[in-house]
Amino acid sequence: MKLFLLFLLVGIFLVVLQTTFFHLLPIGPVVPDLILVLCVYLGLYHPSVGAALGSFLLGYSIDTVSSPILGFNAFAMSLVYLAVYLSARSIWLHHPIVSSVVVLLAALVKGAAMVVIWAIFLSVDGFWAGAARYVLWEALLAALLAPLVFALLRRGQIFVERFNPTA
Amino acid sequence: MLAFLRRNQIFFCSCFCLLLSLYILTATARGQIKNEPVGALLMWILRPLQIVGQGTANWIKGFRDNYDTLAGFRSENERLRNRLQTLEIERQRLLEAEATNQRLQQLLDFRGELPTGAITASIIAASATSWFQSCVLNKGSADGVRKDMAVVTPLGVIGKVVSVTGRTAKVLLVTDPNSGIDVMVQRTRSRGIVSGSLESGTVLKYIKRSEDVREGDRLVTSGLDNIFPKGMLVGTVIKVRKQSRGLFQIVEVLPAIQASLVEEVLIVSGENEAAKK
Numbered sequence: 001m002k003l004f005l006l007f008l009l010v011g012i013f014l015v016v017l018q019t020t021f022f023h024l025l026p027i028g029p030v031v032p033d034l035i036l037v038l039c040v041y042l043g044l045y046h047p048s049v050g051a052a053l054g055s056f057l058l059g060y061s062i063d064t065v066s067s068p069i070l071g072f073n074a075f076a077m078s079l080v081y082l083a084v085y086l087s088a089r090s091i092w093l094h095h096p097i098v099s100s101v102v103v104l105l106a107a108l109v110k111g112a113a114m115v116v117i118w119a120i121f122l123s124v125d126g127f128w129a130g131a132a133r134y135v136l137w138e139a140l141l142a143a144l145l146a147p148l149v150f151a152l153l154r155r156g157q158i159f160v161e162r163f164n165p166t167a
Numbered sequence: 168m169l170a171f172l173r174r175n176q177i178f179f180c181s182c183f184c185l186l187l188s189l190y191i192l193t194a195t196a197r198g199q200i201k202n203e204p205v206g207a208l209l210m211w212i213l214r215p216l217q218i219v220g221q222g223t224a225n226w227i228k229g230f231r232d233n234y235d236t237l238a239g240f241r242s243e244n245e246r247l248r249n250r251l252q253t254l255e256i257e258r259q260r261l262l263e264a265e266a267t268n269q270r271l272q273q274l275l276d277f278r279g280e281l282p283t284g285a286i287t288a289s290i291i292a293a294s295a296t297s298w299f300q301s302c303v304l305n306k307g308s309a310d311g312v313r314k315d316m317a318v319v320t321p322l323g324v325i326g327k328v329v330s331v332t333g334r335t336a337k338v339l340l341v342t343d344p345n346s347g348i349d350v351m352v353q354r355t356r357s358r359g360i361v362s363g364s365l366e367s368g369t370v371l372k373y374i375k376r377s378e379d380v381r382e383g384d385r386l387v388t389s390g391l392d393n394i395f396p397k398g399m400l401v402g403t404v405i406k407v408r409k410q411s412r413g414l415f416q417i418v419e420v421l422p423a424i425q426a427s428l429v430e431e432v433l434i435v436s437g438e439n440e441a442a443k444k
Contacts, residue, residue: 015213020220024228049180056184057209060191064206065213071192078188082181121196 002160004050007042010153011058014038019065030134032141033107035062037149039077040099040106043084045157055081072117076110083109096147104143111135267430274431277321281396286311286434288318288336293427300343300363301326302426306434307334315394316434323400323423324348324388325432336434340426341401342369349392350401352378353385361386361401361420369402371418380407380418393437 014034022031035058042051059077063070084106115131172179194200271287278285288310292303306312308331318325318338326340327348339346342363350371351358357378359371374380384404390397406419 012213012216016216016220019217020224021227024224024231047177049176052177052180052184055181056188059188060205061209061213064209065217069192070195070200070203070206071188071190075185075188075192078181078184082178082185085177085181117192121192 002163003046003157004054006156006160007038007046007051007054010156011035011038011054011061015058015061015065018062027137027141030137030141032145033110033138034142034145034149035059035073035077036080036107036110036138036142037103037146038153039080040084040103040146041150041153043081043106044088044102047085047088052078052081052085069121072114075117076113079113080106080110096150099150100143100146103146104139107139107142108135111139270431273321274433278433281319281433281435282437284311284436287431288312288434289431290426290429291335294340299345300340300426301329302338302340304328304336304338304432304434305334307332307336309333312336312434313436316436317395317399318432318434319395319399320424320429320432323402324395325424325426325429327394328434338432341422341424342426347372348395348401349389350386351389352380352404353387354381355379355384358389358391359386359418369420369422371402371404371420372415374416374418375414376409376416378416380404380416382407386420390437395437396435 018031018034025032039055039058042055055077056074059073059075060070062073062077067073084102111131111134115135118131191200274287278287286306288304288306290302291305294301302325304312304318312328312331314328314331316328316336318327324341326338326343326346328336329339330337340363341348341361344363346362348361349358350361352374355378357374357380359374361369361371364370371380371386382404386401386404388395388397388399388401400423402420402422404418405421408417408419410417
């Protein structure tokens with residue numbers, strides 16, 4: 001329960017972070033996707049129904065805050081969680097660079113999902129060039145920040161588990 | 168069946184979420200979802216946090232903008248300071264040019280007083296060792312400079328040319344121990360030789376004990392050495408010592424010109440040599 005609360009708070013914090021503070025960064029319109037990193041983390045270390053629903057909710061919260069059509073990010077995050085969950089058994093994740101690579105791949109999966117959904121549901125001029133740029137930038141930024149976020153999440157998890165070993 | 172579902176519950180749950188997402192997508196695209204409660208709940212939770220977050224972000228942005236503005240003032244200040252420095256350098260350059268102009272004008276005027284054939288030159292190097300007092304001029308044999316020509320300024324004697332190349336001339340200064348200029352005390356017309364000294368600066372040699380030499384006496388060239396024009400200031404007596412024994416008195420001299428402070432000089436021939444021409 002405490003872990004659930006931890007990830008809920010972290011998720012809310014990351015949503016707030018992505019919708020406010022990250023726009024102060026001088027990196028143009030691209031926003032680092034830490035929600036994605038959190039979903040990857042959940043998929044790797046927390047294979048549970050709650051984590052799957054949590055990923056969906058995280059995506060949905062982003063949709064609620066910023067997407068013109070609901071379900072975009074919910075679908076993408078659910079897909080990322082599922083992909084990471086299915087491949088987690090074969091990933092030996094003990095090095096920050098490996099976590100970066102996993103997040104990078106997950107970001108590309110998410111980007112591909114977004115591109116497909118965009119192409120199906122929305123029609124925008126110059127979509128492909130813009131999409132390719134955003135997917136790559138987001139993936140790179142997320143991969144870059146992944147080790148830090150992973151380390152913080154692990155520390156937070158250890159901190160919470162210290163008070164409740166059964167959590 | 169139930170065990171299978173339970174074993175793969177995460178997978179099925181994720182698939183359910185995917186399908187649910189697709190449903191929501193489709194429904195939203197079709198405009199079927201008007202007021203959905205989950206989104207409203209999420210917004211209700213996120214709204215105050217976002218207000219606080221955005222307020223903080225705006226504060227940071229304002230702070231950053233203010234900082235940028237201040238930095239702009241700073242850079243403007245820096246730019247003006249640089250401009251001021253540039254103008255100051257330019258002013259110094261103009262003042263220097265004016266001073267050079269005045270010096271050259273003085274040289275030109277002085278040149279008229281000298282024997283004909285005076286050559287204007289600039290000092291381009293000083294002595295490389297403390298054992299010798301010399302300098303190098305930018306004029307040489309190609310410009311008409313010859314060995315043993317006098318090097319002077321309107322204020323006095325610098326030295327004499329001791330060697331010449333095509334484009335340079337080496338000058339042995341008055342203050343060098345190896346130099347020797349035939350001079351006379353302007354007041355009494357007593358003659359002696361002004362030379363440098365390693366131990367006590369520049370001295371006036373061969374002044375008899377009986378000669379009347381006082382501090383402040385001006386020493387001028389006698390013109391008898393056929394190197395220096397007659398009557399040019401060489402230095403001023405600053406100290407006179409008479410030892411208990413010996414024929415000559417010891418006279419210390421302050422050279423009229425400090426070569427390190429001079430930039431332009433005139434190279435001239437002695438009066439007799441000029442007369443020969």
